[in-house]
């Protein structure tokens with residue numbers, strides 16, 4: 280029996296009540312879990328500050344000295360106890376607002392104390408409120424001059440008496456009981472090459488660090504281990520999937536592709552587009568199912584890559600489909616594909632929720648017969664009634680609107696699964712993509728079509744409104760078009776709707792008919808009306824488009840040159856970036872005007888400043904990740920990423936890369952992990968997969 284799998288309630292000092300609290304609040308069920316419950320910070324009690332050299336901030340410090348005098352001072356509300364503490368270099372005040380009578384009685388003058396607490400500066404005067412006060416004698420006896428771990432906690436745990444002290448004591452009991460059970464989990468050659476400390480030492484040092492240096496080495500070792508086994512899992516999953524899931528072989532690039540490429544391509548592909556098309560072509564020729572994620576910033580030209588990929592499918596006798604997240608976007612893809620492929624004899628249809636029953640039936644039949652070559656649509660594509668004769672490739676645009684389950688639904692329609700290309704403009708930092716989508720192959724379009732000028736972004740407020748209007752007027756004079764976007768947040772829908780309508784009316788007053796024409800699109804309109812309004816803007820019949828975020832994804836009107844975003848502080852970073860991506864699609868200079876009130880949170884300010892400073896989607900994604908943490912990012916819920924206990928995806932990017940390199944090397948050399956030198960990896964890996972928890976394998 281594996282002692283580390285012992286339920287936590289059997290640990291000395293825990294018992295059933297505390298055990299159930301620990302389980303509820305922190306997910307700690309076994310000895311194993313407690314062992315891998317890592318401190319989230321440490322308090323350095325190894326050094327002492329001199330009072331005349333204290334840092335001028337509110338940090339926590341440790342001092343050695345004695346109490347010179349103390350008295351109780353009445354104040355506006357209640358009283359306080361104030362003591363003058365001296366260490367020979369200078370003095371500071373120790374203050375208590377609660378329990379002061381009892382404390383005063385116990386204070387010993389002219390006796391050496393160790394003081395620990397947070398500094399509180401008031402001008403040039405400094406004090407510490409409710410300090411931790413220990414007699415130097417006791418301090419020495421209890422070995423307090425060390426690194427003290429601070430464990431994550433919750434209010435409930437503290438209220439129910441599970442304090443830091445209780446956790447630390449439990450940890451001590453645990454170590455006394457299980458210290459013989461630690462087993463090394465990394466192979467010798469990795470330990471040597473990376474100079475990692477053994478598992479046993481690492482796990483002791485992480486809970487009871489002797490000094491900063493030891494702690495750093497323990498953290499490094501455990502971070503590596505964590506990242507390494509996540510990568511092992513992802514890469515193995517990818518390998519098994521490729522092995523298991525056969526795919527159609529698209530052997531040739533045929534007439535359709537070539538004809539389109541030589542005669543109908545409206546522009547030259549960028550280097551990046553060419554590279555990605557090559558990657559896709561290779562994938563589809565291997566006999567394995569393609570599962571590829573295509574990342575490309577807004578406007579990088581993903582649609583053309585999609586079109587070319589579909590043509591390869593058609594050339595090999597298969598059907599293709601393209602699924603978009605909104606009706607407007609599906610419509611737009613349909614239009615541009617029809618135009619692009621106009622001179623070629625292909626059968627293309629659009630299937631969305633608003634397609635009438637009769638037409639729908641016609642489409643269903645043509646699909647099953649195989650006379651329909653390409654189907655574009657929304658979620659309607661994955662309804663059970665939709666059956667392809669032979670779907671060879673499915674493309675999903677702007678994937679963050681679709682779940683994994685929906686993706687899978689598409690492939691259940693065939694004997695073999697179609698090749699899948701998922702396109703997203705939501706940039707994910709590369710290292711994160713590696714972890715989240717480790718089981719997808721990734722292509723990146725990292726280059727914009729030539730001639731694009733980066734969008735100029737400015738931050739404005741209400742007092743600048745007249746200038747903004749004037750600017751819009753001038754752009755319209757140059758025959759440009761303008762977006763004005765309002766937030767629409769579900770919870771405050773009514774208010775938001777009112778803002779939108781008020782804004783629309785004031786724009787109508789400012790830009791009156793007949794000289795100016797304004798489109799409006801929002802969620803309360805019927806799809807037909809939306810399309811009509813959208814279409815007028817696309818065709819240049821209206822100069823302004825007032826909208827909620829429905830235009831966020833994918834809309835392409837190259838003549839639009841200004842994006843005004845109202846209440847910009849209420850949008851998230853990736854949303855702002857998406858919106859800005861609607862302009863700057865033609866050859867002229869474009870602008871993004873972020874309207875915002877003066878009152879905004881620090882975080883909102885960081886978002887807006889980031890938008891002003893950079894156009895680079897990856898940079899923006901990094902900031903977003905820093906602000907929100909990976910938990911919020913799309914797709915992360917399905918991955919092991921949330922289980923990260925010690926590594927940090929942002930700060931440990933380099934280590935993640937190293938871990939990935941090792942994992943890749945091992946898997947390519949010895950996929951079954953049967954080599955003796957990989958034995959530790961094999962045992963550990965099989966434990967992870969049975970326990971489904973990355974840290975559940977130590978024993």
Ligand code: ADP
Pocket residue numbers: 546547548549552575576577578579580581582583704728729833835837864
């Ligand atoms: P996204 O990647 O955001 O989906 P699109 O595919 O909508 O971008 O392309 C944005 C615009 O750039 C479109 O007007 C498209 O025709 C144009 N475009 C795409 N690739 C090129 C290229 N290689 N050269 C010039 N223009 C291009």
Ligand code: MG
Pocket residue numbers: 581582676833
């Ligand atoms: Mg697009």
